Amino acid sequence: MNFKNLREYLAWLYFQYLLITGIYVLEPWEKSIFNSILFTAIAMVIYTSYVFVPIHVRLALEFFSGICGGQPESTVALMN
Amino acid sequence: MTESPATKPVDGEACERVKNGLKPERNGLVRSLHRCHERQYKHHSLADEEEVHTASHYGSLYTQPFLESFEETPMLVAVLTYMGYGILTIFGYLRDFLRHWKIERCYIAREKEEQRDFVPLYQDFENFYTRNLYMRIRDNWNRPICSVPGAKMDLMERMSNDYNWTFEYTGRVVQEVINMGSYNYLGFAENTGPCADSVAKVTAEYGVGVASTRQETGNLDKHEEMEKLVAQFLGMESAMAFGMGFATNSMNIPALVGKGCLILSDELNHASLVLGARLSGSTIRVFKHNNMQSLEKLLREAIVHGQPRTHRPWKKILIVVEGIYSMEGSIVRLPEVIALKKRYRAYLYLDEAHSIGALGPRGRGVVDYFGLDPCDVDVLMGTFTKSFGAAGGYIAGKRELIEFLRSHSHSAVYATSMSPPVVEQIITSMKCIMGEDGTTIGRERVTQLAENTVYFRRRLRELGFIIYGNNDSPVVPLMLYMPAKIGAFGREMLKRNIGVVVVGFPATPIIESRARFCISAAHTTDMLDRALSVISEVGDLLQLKYSRHRKRPLAARPFDDSVYEDIDD
Ligand SMILES: Cc1ncc(COP(=O)(O)O)c(C=O)c1O
Numbered sequence: 001m002n003f004k005n006l007r008e009y010l011a012w013l014y015f016q017y018l019l020i021t022g023i024y025v026l027e028p029w030e031k032s033i034f035n036s037i038l039f040t041a042i043a044m045v046i047y048t049s050y051v052f053v054p055i056h057v058r059l060a061l062e063f064f065s066g067i068c069g070g071q072p073e074s075t076v077a078l079m080n
Numbered sequence: 081m082t083e084s085p086a087t088k089p090v091d092g093e094a095c096e097r098v099k100n101g102l103k104p105e106r107n108g109l110v111r112s113l114h115r116c117h118e119r120q121y122k123h124h125s126l127a128d129e130e131e132v133h134t135a136s137h138y139g140s141l142y143t144q145p146f147l148e149s150f151e152e153t154p155m156l157v158a159v160l161t162y163m164g165y166g167i168l169t170i171f172g173y174l175r176d177f178l179r180h181w182k183i184e185r186c187y188i189a190r191e192k193e194e195q196r197d198f199v200p201l202y203q204d205f206e207n208f209y210t211r212n213l214y215m216r217i218r219d220n221w222n223r224p225i226c227s228v229p230g231a232k233m234d235l236m237e238r239m240s241n242d243y244n245w246t247f248e249y250t251g252r253v254v255q256e257v258i259n260m261g262s263y264n265y266l267g268f269a270e271n272t273g274p275c276a277d278s279v280a281k282v283t284a285e286y287g288v289g290v291a292s293t294r295q296e297t298g299n300l301d302k303h304e305e306m307e308k309l310v311a312q313f314l315g316m317e318s319a320m321a322f323g324m325g326f327a328t329n330s331m332n333i334p335a336l337v338g339k340g341c342l343i344l345s346d347e348l349n350h351a352s353l354v355l356g357a358r359l360s361g362s363t364i365r366v367f368k369h370n371n372m373q374s375l376e377k378l379l380r381e382a383i384v385h386g387q388p389r390t391h392r393p394w395k396k397i398l399i400v401v402e403g404i405y406s407m408e409g410s411i412v413r414l415p416e417v418i419a420l421k422k423r424y425r426a427y428l429y430l431d432e433a434h435s436i437g438a439l440g441p442r443g444r445g446v447v448d449y450f451g452l453d454p455c456d457v458d459v460l461m462g463t464f465t466k467s468f469g470a471a472g473g474y475i476a477g478k479r480e481l482i483e484f485l486r487s488h489s490h491s492a493v494y495a496t497s498m499s500p501p502v503v504e505q506i507i508t509s510m511k512c513i514m515g516e517d518g519t520t521i522g523r524e525r526v527t528q529l530a531e532n533t534v535y536f537r538r539r540l541r542e543l544g545f546i547i548y549g550n551n552d553s554p555v556v557p558l559m560l561y562m563p564a565k566i567g568a569f570g571r572e573m574l575k576r577n578i579g580v581v582v583v584g585f586p587a588t589p590i591i592e593s594r595a596r597f598c599i600s601a602a603h604t605t606d607m608l609d610r611a612l613s614v615i616s617e618v619g620d621l622l623q624l625k626y627s628r629h630r631k632r633p634l635a636a637r638p639f640d641d642s643v644y645e646d647i648d649d
């Protein structure tokens with residue numbers, strides 16, 4: 001497919017989205033319901049990950065460094 | 081749907097043995113089956129695994145390569161298709177809910193208030209599907225036309241203001257739509273030319289019908305003439321014709337078999353055959369589509385075990401198959417069916433509705449296509465509705481069979497006789513195909529159809545679409561899969577002035593929605609090229625080019641004939 005401009009490409013992408021989800025055949029009000037639910041869900045996922053992922057990452061780092069950080073000394077001690 | 085290629089050599093080998101006149105008991109069949117399988121795996125590991133693709137021309141059974149492909153549904157597409165149906169189903173429930181609480185008007189039939197505690201009529205899946213999925217894309221079906229359904233046709237434009245619940249005619253006509261949907265294989269759907277002229281003459285002479293049965297005053301000389309011609313055309317002893325193809329199947333199978341008989345029916349047989357088999361009251365067993373191993377297994381079981389409980393042998397075993405399957409575009413493996421039928425002493429009922437006229441170098445159907453003797457088929461049935469541009473059906477066979485049917489078949493005894501103009505259309509078009517009208521037009525049409533078919537199928541495959549069926553079958557199913565694409569394909573094609581038939585569930589399995597093109601001899605190369613370029617354009621727009629075998633031509637896989645040589649010990 002060749003596209004003349006970005007708008008055309010976006011329109012095509014939106015059309016593909018309509019076809020694959022099947023909402024192409026729905027009436028406009030049903031389409032908007034589907035889109036709003038989907039976008040709300042996606043927005044919430046993004047928001048949650050923005051809020052919680054850094055915390056989880058930090059906790060995970062602490063946890064693993066807790067496991068791995070304690071070990072070396074004793075290993076070194078053993079080897080000596 | 082798809083069939084295992086591993087089954088092929090077994091049948092081929094088994095059937096060949098029959099041909100050689102050796103008794104089947106002579107070699108331990110189980111042993112030879114095993115050996116075939118081993119070899120087949122070795123052979124098959126060379127080929128690629130995904131496409132189920134069968135090429136069989138073992139021994140003398142097939143005179144030409146028999147190439148049939150049913151490419152597997154890509155996994156991602158299948159998942160997305162189910163997801164689409166899931167979303168639509170959720171919205172269907174939402175709408176049903178709104179209708180139930182009268183928030184929204186219900187246009188379609190529903191349970192009546194006064195029948196509240198009766199068995200519900202509109203709650204099964206098919207009704208749900210019609211209400212909530214089919215209605216949304218209903219504009220793709222039942223489009224009214226206002227011209228001859230030839231290679232091009234005129235459509236009446238219609239629009240809907242309430243999302244397809246009702247339609248209004250705008251009064252405009254969509255002209256010159258290329259017709260890729262009619263079963264007009266030989267292009268005899270015409271309103272000019274020799275057929276139309278002689279039909280007009282016969283109408284003036286005989287009128288349009290006598291409103292009586294053949295056994296009373298409805299028997300005209302035209303009928304006798306047509307039946308003789310049909311028998312001659314098919315190379316059978318005798319033939320008889322009926323006014324309706326559907327009734328030919330559904331009324332004659334009960335006349336042929338009954339209680340204590342066994343019908344072995346292909347799983348994709350047409351509704352008329354299914355109805356006939358059920359009406360007959362005989363036991364019905366279904367074998368996998370065009371799968372000879374499955375058929376042989378059922379035959380053998382039927383002979384070994386006999387009837388259930390009593391274990392008496394079956395009175396008759398009737399194998400019911402079609403020539404071309406109109407949804408899959410596949411051609412029956414007739415040489416193997418005939419070999420099996422002879423070996424197990426069963427009878428064969430062959431429905432040539434789509435293949436008569438459309439296949440074979442002389443247009444004589446599948447029997448001609450495989451170069452077989454028509455007398456090997458016990459009951460040869462077909463319709464005049466497709467290739468001949470008329471209406472009705474025939475049954476051909478041995479003289480005794482036809483005489484029996486004349487007095488015992490319900491559709492012969494009770495139905496009114498065929499209308500003379502229709503009979504005349506059959507006679508002239510059949511004579512044209514036979515070359516008895518002194519021209520070569522019929523012959524040319526048959527070869528034109530074969531060329532168009534091969535060309536169209538090859539181009540579609542090159543474009544990267546998944547198409548089903550045999551290389552020589554003029555019915556070409558193009559897979560669409562997703563529910564929204566059914567609607568979108570029909571609409572986008574019509575926008576570009578091409579009329580196509582799209583098919584979805586109940587007629588196909590739920591994920592295998594498809595568009596079905598019917599090639600006609602009346603299509604010129606120009607029209608086919610236009611159609612192809614539009615299909616390609618719409619295919620890009622809708623992302624339909626699913627095939628993963630774009631580069632490899634179908635016949636490219638080498639076939640090693642020597643593989644089976646040492647088996648017939
Ligand atoms: C295989 C088969 N048999 C029988 C028929 C019925 O023929 P008719 O339309 O002439 O009643 C059809 C028609 O679609 C068919 O496809």
